[in-house]
Amino acid sequence: MRFLDSFLGKIGGWVLAGLNQSGGMLIFFLKSLFWLLRPPFRFRLLFRQMEFVGVKSINVVILTGLFTGAVFALQSYYGFAMFGAESLVGSTVALALTRELAPVLTSLMVTGRAGSAMAAEIGTMRVTEQIDALTAMAVNPIQYLVAPRMLAGIIMLPLLTVLTNYIGILGSYVVGVKMLDISEGIFVQNIYTYLAMTDITMGLIKAAVFGLILSVVGCYQGYVTAGGAEGVGRATTRAVVLACILILATDYFLTAVMF
Amino acid sequence: MEHAAITVKNLFKSFNGQNILNDLSLLIPRRQTTVIIGRSGDGKSVFLKHLIGLLKPDRGQILIGKDDITVLGEAALNRVRRKFGMLFQDAALFDSMTVARNVAFPLREHSRLKPKEIMEQVLFRLDQVGLNGAENKMPSELSGGMRKRAGLARALALDPEIMLVDEPTTGLDPIMTQAINQLLKETQARLNLTSVIISHDLRGAFYLAHSIVMISKGRVVAQGSPEEIKNSGDPFVRQFLEAGLEGPPEAS
Numbered sequence A: 001m002r003f004l005d006s007f008l009g010k011i012g013g014w015v016l017a018g019l020n021q022s023g024g025m026l027i028f029f030l031k032s033l034f035w036l037l038r039p040p041f042r043f044r045l046l047f048r049q050m051e052f053v054g055v056k057s058i059n060v061v062i063l064t065g066l067f068t069g070a071v072f073a074l075q076s077y078y079g080f081a082m083f084g085a086e087s088l089v090g091s092t093v094a095l096a097l098t099r100e101l102a103p104v105l106t107s108l109m110v111t112g113r114a115g116s117a118m119a120a121e122i123g124t125m126r127v128t129e130q131i132d133a134l135t136a137m138a139v140n141p142i143q144y145l146v147a148p149r150m151l152a153g154i155i156m157l158p159l160l161t162v163l164t165n166y167i168g169i170l171g172s173y174v175v176g177v178k179m180l181d182i183s184e185g186i187f188v189q190n191i192y193t194y195l196a197m198t199d200i201t202m203g204l205i206k207a208a209v210f211g212l213i214l215s216v217v218g219c220y221q222g223y224v225t226a227g228g229a230e231g232v233g234r235a236t237t238r239a240v241v242l243a244c245i246l247i248l249a250t251d252y253f254l255t256a257v258m259f
Numbered sequence B: 001m002e003h004a005a006i007t008v009k010n011l012f013k014s015f016n017g018q019n020i021l022n023d024l025s026l027l028i029p030r031r032q033t034t035v036i037i038g039r040s041g042d043g044k045s046v047f048l049k050h051l052i053g054l055l056k057p058d059r060g061q062i063l064i065g066k067d068d069i070t071v072l073g074e075a076a077l078n079r080v081r082r083k084f085g086m087l088f089q090d091a092a093l094f095d096s097m098t099v100a101r102n103v104a105f106p107l108r109e110h111s112r113l114k115p116k117e118i119m120e121q122v123l124f125r126l127d128q129v130g131l132n133g134a135e136n137k138m139p140s141e142l143s144g145g146m147r148k149r150a151g152l153a154r155a156l157a158l159d160p161e162i163m164l165v166d167e168p169t170t171g172l173d174p175i176m177t178q179a180i181n182q183l184l185k186e187t188q189a190r191l192n193l194t195s196v197i198i199s200h201d202l203r204g205a206f207y208l209a210h211s212i213v214m215i216s217k218g219r220v221v222a223q224g225s226p227e228e229i230k231n232s233g234d235p236f237v238r239q240f241l242e243a244g245l246e247g248p249p250e251a252s
Helices: A002-034 A043-053 A055-081 A086-125 A130-136 A141-179 A184-194 A197-223 A230-257 B044-053 B074-081 B098-109 B114-128 B144-156 B173-189 B202-210 B226-228 B235-246
Strands: B004-015 B018-029 B033-037 B059-064 B084-087 B162-166 B196-198 B210-217 B219-224
Touching: A002 A141, A002 A197, A043 A055, A043 A086, A043 A141, A043 B033, A055 A086, A055 A141, A055 B033, A086 A130, A086 A184, A086 A197, A086 A230, A086 B059, A130 B044, A197 A230, A197 B059, B004 B044, B004 B196, B018 B059, B018 B196, B018 B210, B018 B219, B033 B044, B033 B173, B033 B202, B044 B059, B044 B196, B059 B162, B084 B144, B084 B196, B098 B114, B098 B144, B114 B210, B144 B173, B162 B173, B173 B196, B173 B202, B196 B202, B202 B226, B210 B226, B210 B235, B219 B226, B219 B235, B226 B235
Parallel strands: B033 B196, B033 B210, B084 B162, B162 B196
Antiparallel strands: B004 B018, B004 B059, B210 B219
16 A cells, blocks of 8 residues: 555645646746747847757758658668559658658757757856856847747757758769669659648648757756756756757647648 | 934844844845845845845835835836945956946946947046056956956946945955955945945955945844944854954854
8 A cells, every 4th residue: 555655645646746737837838929029139149049040950851851851762762562562662751752761850959959058058047147147138038048049949840851851852862863873753753742731831831840849848957957967967968968858749630620 | 313324123034934134124224234144045145136136135125215126017116226236255257247247237238338448438537446557367367356246347337336346355365355355345436426335354344344344144133333343242253253363263
C-alpha cells in the first residue's frame, strides 16, 4: 500500500510539474506576443537574430538535407525495385521531404544549434542579473530579448526548410539518377506529377510553427533559469529535449489536421 | 515626511513560505547616503530589488516621492524607474556589448541624443569613473573593480536622482575596495544623489553613510547616524559591530 502511495504520488508530482511548466510557457508565449506587437520595434535585434537562427544554420541544414535525400533515395529504391517501380523514387522522396522530413529535421537541427544557444544566453543573463539590469533600466526584457528571437524563428525556419527541400531532392537526384541509373526524365517528371504546391506550403507552415516552438521553449527555459552555471546547463538540456518532443508531437497533430 | 525620497511602509515578502521581509518600514532621506547593513540572507538584496520594482511585495507600500510603485502598471513603473540608477553586485554589464555600448545603452533607449552626442556622454561618464580608454573593451576583459566602475558609469548615464548599489565591494581586494568606496562617496556628493547602498562591509558603511539602517530577519532593528549606531546599546547591533570591526564572525 505504501509503495502504491509513493508511486501514485510520484506520478501526480510529474503531472503537476508538467502542467505548471506548460502553463508557464503558455503565459510566457502570450506575453511575448503582446510585447512583439508593441513599439518600439527593434529591427536591428530582429535582423541579428534572423542571421543567427537562419544564416548561420545554412551549413548544418545543407548537410542534413543532402544526406537525408540521398539515404531516402537509396532506401526507397531498394523497396520499389522489388516490384519494378524505381521511377517513383524521386516523387516519393519529394513528397516525404516537403510534407514531413524537411520541416521536422530542419527544426530539430536548428533546435540543437539555436534553441540551445537561446536558453544558454538568456539563462546566463538571468543568473548574472543582466535581465534585472534591463528591467531596472526601464527596458522590458521580454520585448528586448524574447520577441526578436521568437519572430526570427517564425520567419527563418520556413526559409531554411525551402533550402532543405531543394538540397534533399538534389541529393536524391544524385543517388537515384547518377548512381542507381533511374531515367532522369521519368525521375523529374514524376516529381512534377505527384508533388502539389499544397504539399510544399503545408510543410512550410509546419516549419513556421516549429520555429515558434523552438524559440519560445529555448527563451522560456533560459528566462526561468535559477542556480548559477549548473542551472544554465540544465536549462539548455531541458530546452533541447522539450522542444524536440514538442516539435514531434505537434507534427503529428498538424499532419492530422492539414492533410 | 518632506525630505524622504523613499518611504517604505509595512513591507512583507515571502518565498516558498519563508518570510524574507517581515513588516519592514523605513524612510530614506533625500540627497544622502543610506547604507543598509545586516547578515547575509537577511533580506537586504531582496529589499533593494523591491525599491525598483524588480520584485513585488506580498503586502505593504513603497513610495518613491509620491508614487506608490507597488500598485503601478508597467508603463508608469518604467517612468519611475528612470529616476533610478542601479549598480548590481557583479555590475551586470551586458557581456555581448563593449563597455561603451553598455554605458550608451540607457541613453539609446531613453534619450533623443544623436549617436555623436551619446558617444560624448559615454566618454564623459567613463572619465568620471576613471575608465578612460576602456570604451572598446568587452566586459570579460575587465577586472572586478573595472567592472564596478563601468557599471557605475552606466547607472549614472541618465542623471538619476536615486542610486541603488548592491554590495559594491564584495570580491574586491582592500585597495580596490577603498577606491570604489571613495568613488561612490565622491559621486554622491558631486551629483547630490539619494544613495541607497547594501553592504556587509562595516568599514565601508561607516565611511560612506550619512545614515545606517540595520536589518535583521526582514525588519529594521536599528537606524541612525554612524555615530549613533556605533554607540548603540542594542545587543544585536553590538554583536554585529564587534564581529565585523574587531574579530572573526561568531558562529550561530
